[in-house]
Amino acid sequence: MNWLEANKAVAFVSIVVAVFVLIIIGIINQRHAQVFSHNNFEFRNHLVPSWKMTGEYVAFCVVVRNQHNDLPEWLQHHYFHHNIRRFYIMDDNSYPPHYLSQNFGIPREAITHRYLQNVTTAIQHGVYNICHEDYGTKHQWIALFDVDEFLEVRLPATLNTFLKKHENAGGVGVNWQIYGSSGHLTRPTAGVRKSYFKCISDESNPHNTHIKTISNTAYFLGMDGNPHTVLLNKGKTTVDEHGKPIPGNGPCRVPVTKDIILLHHYVLKSKEEYVEKMLRGSANRNKKDWNFWNHIEMYSNASCTSMTKYNP
Secondary structure, three states: HHHHHHHHHHHHHHHHHHHHHHHHHHHHHHHHHOOOOOOOOOOOOOOOOHHHHHHEEEEEEEEEEOOOOHHHHHHHHHHHOOOOEEEEEEEOOOOOOHHHHHOOOOOOHHHHEEEOOOOOOOOOHHHHHHHHHHEEEHOOOOEEOOOEEEEOOOOOOOOOHHHHOOOOEEEEEEEOOOOEEOOOOOOOOHHHHOEEEOOOOOOOEEEEEEEEEEOOOOOOOOOOOOOOEEOOOOOOOOOOOOEOHHHOOOOOOOOOOOOOOEEEEEOOOOOOHHHHHHHHHOOOOOOOOOOOOOHHHHHHHHEEEEHHOOOO
16 A cells, blocks of 8 residues: 555545544434423333332432532432432533532432533423433332422331332322521521421412422323423323322422422522522523512411431
8 A cells, every 4th residue: 555545544534533423423412402302302111110120219300500519418318218229410510510529428329410511591391301211211200309309208108108109190299398598698507407497388378389290200201391290191190199180280289288298398598598599590590589589488487397307
């Protein structure tokens, strides 16, 4: 092979490599775009779940953005008190990325981290879809909660025993319990659960009628335009804690009951943390303001102390 032929060969190989790289980038970009597109969702619900091999009956999918101080307590609560062994941390362009955190307080092997960059539109619906599409066959249930939402299951029930009674349902809707600031101006050192107890009663305001869904992966088709409601296979519905169908699968459930299971939503926290929240924005790119703060504070006159007993 002469010099000219050698150069031609090198050029040909370079072109092939470049084309291959472009194809890979295109696939990645297309896959990344699916995170934010409900229309592109395709759930593989015909596959057999593998949770029986891993023991990961329930998983949690959560979208986070620069919530490095919030995530450890949330992970610890659900790992130690609800036996969750798989958390999908969908990281919305945090700096630094959450996977660089040194200590979550739980084994790192329980966490699957996905880093999402350059996102400018609402992503929460698409992320929930992708959790199901990529990981749904690994679990019977995926809980679609936020990092300021802490689950409580009333004894003698456990989360697993409760969900096993509802495996024929498309999902379980869990009512909120909304909290105010409890007078905190700065982030309390005792943590979320022990520091906030001033809450909204079910009778004084409709906020607690909202639900978040624990989705049965066998019947999930996609999100229904909001982070509360799921689309399900024909004939399946989201049910409440007593197994009764929730009209429209949500986003609200009336009357509110919390006999077995509820979701404590620390929507304000301290004034310092609320300022951070306003600057950060939500996973759906809507921002809270001081009107919302004042509204929640005005109705947070009840006392809710059931979460203060938890350690860690």
